[in-house]
Amino acid sequence: MSSPHPDRWLRLDGTTNTRDLGGLPTTDGRRTLPGRVLRSDNLQTLSDDDLRRLAELPLRDVIDLRTTAEVLLEGRGPLRSVEGVTHRHLSLLPEKGRHTDVFAVEEDDLPELPADWVETLLPRQTTEADEVEPPAVRAYLGYLHHRPENVLAALRVIAGGEGAAVVHCAAGKDRTGVVVMFTLAAAGVPEEEIVADYALTAEVIEALVAKLRSSPTYAEDMTRRDVASHTPRAETMRRLLEILHERHGGPLGWLTEHGFGPDEQAALRARLRD
Template sequence: MSEAQEDASLSRWIELDGAENVRDLGGLPTVHGRVVQPRRLIRSDSLQGLSEKDVRHLVDDLGVRAVADLRTGVEVSSEGPGPITREPSVEVRHLSLFPEAGDNTDAVAAEDDDGPVVLPWQGPKRSIDESDRRRGASGVYLSYLDDRADSVIDALRLIAGTEGATVVHCAAGKDRTGVVVALALAEVGVERDAIIEDYALSGERIEAIINRLSARKTYASDLDAGTVNFDRHKPRAETMARLLDVVDEFYGGVPAWLRAHGWTEEDAAALRHKLLD
């Protein structure tokens, strides 16, 4: 990363009391010589721990008017309503990237209310076919596209249709959030290297992210900050590069994938207007 790029990444971080992995995507360059405008698209880890000061900063100072919550139903139910859900000026949409046929059917909580929450990725793994193997480490990211294209499209439409800033978040703000943000950026022409660098930037705060999540009952059985291998959880540039390569190879690129799942030219124009104008 060049010195100028490093300065830009530092300026994108949003420091909050109750979240660790929050940054504004403003300043990312496009292949057409334009840049993403600030206070349009913000990515984050869980918003459950926001302080009142955090909420006021997001809503009043940064103009947040919508939240795309990519967590599963069981995460949302287990955590309860977060502070920003009480803001009347903010629309919060729950858009899980895991299969859900009904309320919380993507995962189940323990029979004992005091027991651990069973998260969807802790359950039985679906069978892996040859195409999954070719996808390598980014295979789970492709499963988001295969299983929940509807949520991906709805998240991008929420970004495009909101007058103010939209926050996209999940639990850690790196995997599910990373995929949706990458597709939004790719659709408006952000440079590939910039998309990859932004994805990997979450690695700078991985210890703080894991420490915060492991202190919450919802994720305690999945994460033990005392024994967890932080490096294993760190997002790597090559994972996002592979994802983009596979989308190019199998689907003809991000724009083609989006349009194959109901995204229209009007949607694309609205997203460009939102992020670039």
């Protein structure tokens, strides 16, 4: 397995965990293209210089995997005002209340939210059959059980886009990690490279947790567990991939079973490879 290239990190003022999915090897000896897909933590605090750098890519699509409560509690981020950038809200968690276009809602509308929406900020739900799995694996399987349509929708945005897309959640490691896993699998990236990319967030985990602790939205979740419990581990992604092979014949099998078949997989692969 080759080592992740350090140049894949995109050092922005307002994020801690942003990197480009370009430069990864594929099983047929090719490489994924830079400037097509970024993965990131929360984009709420991007600086003007960050916006300029993203515009140079050019950034065209933002795929936001956070819950409605997270989006509304954090408020409008600076990319919301950038012309030519389309935002897609595709939560991977089960939520109470309406499933609406959250980006059509402004901060002035917050008092209209149902009182229990905040309870769905970071729900952790999975199926009874998966209770034997480690907590992170259970959570990831929960995304696939509760919101498979949004996993597929995120991949369709990437496959059909022009310019760059950024996939993000709060930390850019769990929900983002699952969507990125399917993206790289479709591109033909070997599974150990997918695992290595997932685990790379561990290099910045202390700074990432510190950043999230500074936000009232995430402070409680960050402080009631230590940094080690937030750190992504290679064995977590390996186990998720193992389960997908056992139950579906692998990530591409899961995609096919859920309606993202060979033609769409080929379109996604074409977007990501040289």
